[in-house]
Amino acid sequence: MRFFQTSKHHSFKKSTYVALRWIGILGQLIAVNFVYFFLNSNFDFVTSNLIIFLGVLSNLYLIFIYKKTQLSDRSAFLFLFIDILQLGILLYLSGGIMNPFVIFLLIPSVFSSSNLSFVTNTLLVILTIIIIIFLTFYYQDLPINLNSDLHNNHYFYYSIPTSLIIALVFLNYFAMTFGTQSRLRKEALGKMEEVMAKEHELLSLGGQAAAAAHSLGTPLSTITIISHDLMKQFKGQKDIEKDIELLNSQVDRCNEILKRLTLNPVEEDEFIDKDINIRDYLSEIISSFKEISKKDFILNFDQDSNPKKISKSIEIVYGLRNFIGNANKFAKNNIFVNVKSDSESTEITIEDDGNGYPRDIISKIGEPYLKSNSPNDKSKQGLGLGLFIGKTLLEKNFATVNCRNSKTRGGAEVNIKWKNKELFNI
Numbered sequence: 001m002r003f004f005q006t007s008k009h010h011s012f013k014k015s016t017y018v019a020l021r022w023i024g025i026l027g028q029l030i031a032v033n034f035v036y037f038f039l040n041s042n043f044d045f046v047t048s049n050l051i052i053f054l055g056v057l058s059n060l061y062l063i064f065i066y067k068k069t070q071l072s073d074r075s076a077f078l079f080l081f082i083d084i085l086q087l088g089i090l091l092y093l094s095g096g097i098m099n100p101f102v103i104f105l106l107i108p109s110v111f112s113s114s115n116l117s118f119v120t121n122t123l124l125v126i127l128t129i130i131i132i133i134f135l136t137f138y139y140q141d142l143p144i145n146l147n148s149d150l151h152n153n154h155y156f157y158y159s160i161p162t163s164l165i166i167a168l169v170f171l172n173y174f175a176m177t178f179g180t181q182s183r184l185r186k187e188a189l190g191k192m193e194e195v196m197a198k199e200h201e202l203l204s205l206g207g208q209a210a211a212a213a214h215s216l217g218t219p220l221s222t223i224t225i226i227s228h229d230l231m232k233q234f235k236g237q238k239d240i241e242k243d244i245e246l247l248n249s250q251v252d253r254c255n256e257i258l259k260r261l262t263l264n265p266v267e268e269d270e271f272i273d274k275d276i277n278i279r280d281y282l283s284e285i286i287s288s289f290k291e292i293s294k295k296d297f298i299l300n301f302d303q304d305s306n307p308k309k310i311s312k313s314i315e316i317v318y319g320l321r322n323f324i325g326n327a328n329k330f331a332k333n334n335i336f337v338n339v340k341s342d343s344e345s346t347e348i349t350i351e352d353d354g355n356g357y358p359r360d361i362i363s364k365i366g367e368p369y370l371k372s373n374s375p376n377d378k379s380k381q382g383l384g385l386g387l388f389i390g391k392t393l394l395e396k397n398f399a400t401v402n403c404r405n406s407k408t409r410g411g412a413e414v415n416i417k418w419k420n421k422e423l424f425n426i
Helices: 014-037 045-064 073-092 100-112 118-137 154-233 238-263 278-290 314-330 359-364 385-396
Strands: 011-013 070-072 296-301 334-341 345-352 400-405 412-419
Touching (some): 014 073, 045 073, 278 334, 278 345, 385 400
Parallel strands (some): 296 334
Antiparallel strands (some): 334 345
């Protein structure tokens, strides 16, 4: 793959990574402060805590500013780079390669090896090796004196970085190998389940189509007979004749559809099958909701909306349908869908005039099975899986999804944004 190319397959869960980082930061704080205050050791205490504080800031950035539930390959590399660099500086201030905690340098690259791309993992491994070599020759002394023979015995001293580098390459190689095999197995299993589900669906559709054709045959024939009689009665009245001709054509169309379904239940959905622009995507989705909903859908496009067509993507359709369906479910009267697009990006905003998201779950949106803790909040029912599915599907297709409460409509607001270079290459 190209250098840092955006990928659907290489990412890992943000909440898990954030939790692991908090554990690491807490461990660093305990170690540094314990050695300084309880063991009365002299080292650069202020700088060490400042470096740890930078790790805290980067974790807060992940929680409150980085809104995606999955870390992309590029974002994961940046934060893992920070982790390795931060730990390297702490080790430099406290003994370098002789610090017993140097083993923790291996963790970031090994942690990422089964989830991120080969290029990213290779860069992380190279960075870790460079820091290990640097700490072998440049460091500040440990706050506790060790036997100087350890430094004088070059065979023993240099065996430490050598063993760390070997362990790093070995662990990453096996983690990447097994991670790739695991992804391939999951992908194959998913395709197999998809084929099996399709087969079951076809069997079911075939039976339903035959039953529908049999059941609807009689009423359609009755409509045809009545329309012919009406044509004779209103012969010469052009306006009524046009209506009756339209009725006959629609009956014929129904018969053709039923015939095709009976012979071949695999009817292609033209909407999914063809490449269309984002405006047509939304128009078709909203039309399907208008047939079953009494609420008003207000669709607005800016004048510069990009007319470029997008390759068919069931994931994008399902993702958008989930958010629009959620707005339809909780809106009181109106659902607002706005589209802005220019040469750089395409942005969709979905708003409703309902009660909005409960405050205690806004920061957790994107996780499945969410429920508000407020006993008076009726909107907590149904939240969770729909938002999780929609957010995951769209983020998998390179969108940035932000959920919040609307400042103008009063209800929930979902902002979905793509970079055009990624959207049009899906």
